[in-house]
Amino acid sequence: MLEEEYQATHRPREAQRNLPPLETPFEYSIRDARLQDMPDVREIYNHYVANSTVTFDEVPMTLRQMRSKFQHATKLGMPFIVAESPSEQILGYAYVYPWKEKAAYRFTVENSIYLRPASTDKGLGKVLMAELIARSKAAGLKEIIAVIADKGAEASIQMHKNFGFKEIGHMGKVGFKFDRWLGTVLMQKSLK
Numbered sequence: 001m002l003e004e005e006y007q008a009t010h011r012p013r014e015a016q017r018n019l020p021p022l023e024t025p026f027e028y029s030i031r032d033a034r035l036q037d038m039p040d041v042r043e044i045y046n047h048y049v050a051n052s053t054v055t056f057d058e059v060p061m062t063l064r065q066m067r068s069k070f071q072h073a074t075k076l077g078m079p080f081i082v083a084e085s086p087s088e089q090i091l092g093y094a095y096v097y098p099w100k101e102k103a104a105y106r107f108t109v110e111n112s113i114y115l116r117p118a119s120t121d122k123g124l125g126k127v128l129m130a131e132l133i134a135r136s137k138a139a140g141l142k143e144i145i146a147v148i149a150d151k152g153a154e155a156s157i158q159m160h161k162n163f164g165f166k167e168i169g170h171m172g173k174v175g176f177k178f179d180r181w182l183g184t185v186l187m188q189k190s191l192k
């Protein structure tokens with residue numbers, strides 16, 4: 001190795017100390033979602049529709065469908081929140097939605113949480129989930145159900161367990177995506 005190459009790759013400790021951090025800090029704030037956020041929310045969700053088995057949707061969700069989901073949930077007073085970066089990019093979202101339309105199910109919801117791929121594994125999922133649970137409780141909801149793919153969604157299953165969701169069932173071979181059969185793990189948390 002030439003002297004100048006060595007100098008370039010082996011900086012003295014003093015110089016290393018003054019280097020800026022390699023990654024910009026991962027900063028965000030959590031707020032209520034707005035109708036104008038739905039194109040970003042849809043983009044995040046459709047990434048997983050096209051590339052993963054964490055959702056059993058195979059056809060990209062339209063903006064109209066995403067807006068109508070948002071409007072229905074918020075009309076019922078159910079939380080729909082987003083994490084936003086300082087430059088106002090939506091990094092992820094979480095919401096709850098009626099588990100079933102029949103009236104007696106009115107205190108039971110299903111949750112949904114998706115992060116932009118570059119925003120995963122940095123603790124944001126935990127923050128959004130904690131906020132979603134707190135807001136669901138404040139809204140008077142009593143039970144949250146998570147329906148999670150039994151393959152490819154290990155992070156989600158583990159995170160739900162960490163938040164006290166209990167496995168209440170496992171349906172095998174109910175979905176067929178990317179040429180393979182998939183099941184779902186059902187998990188439930190009571191908001192006492």
Ligand SMILES: CC(C)(COP(=O)(O)OP(=O)(O)OC[C@H]1O[C@@H](n2cnc3c(N)ncnc32)[C@H](O)[C@@H]1OP(=O)(O)O)[C@@H](O)C(=O)NCCC(=O)NCCS
Nearest residue numbers: 054113114115120121122123124125126154155156158159
């Ligand atoms: C699932 C998801 C919301 C989790 O959010 P995240 O920010 O990546 O996760 P966090 O960094 O907050 O970690 C939360 C917990 O998940 C678990 N976890 C995270 N990544 C994991 C992995 N690769 N494998 C197993 N467990 C993992 C850990 O238990 C972690 O808790 P800990 O750090 O206290 O140990 C996020 O990864 C995501 O959007 N994934 C793709 C979409 C998806 O699967 N959505 C859920 C559909 S049901």
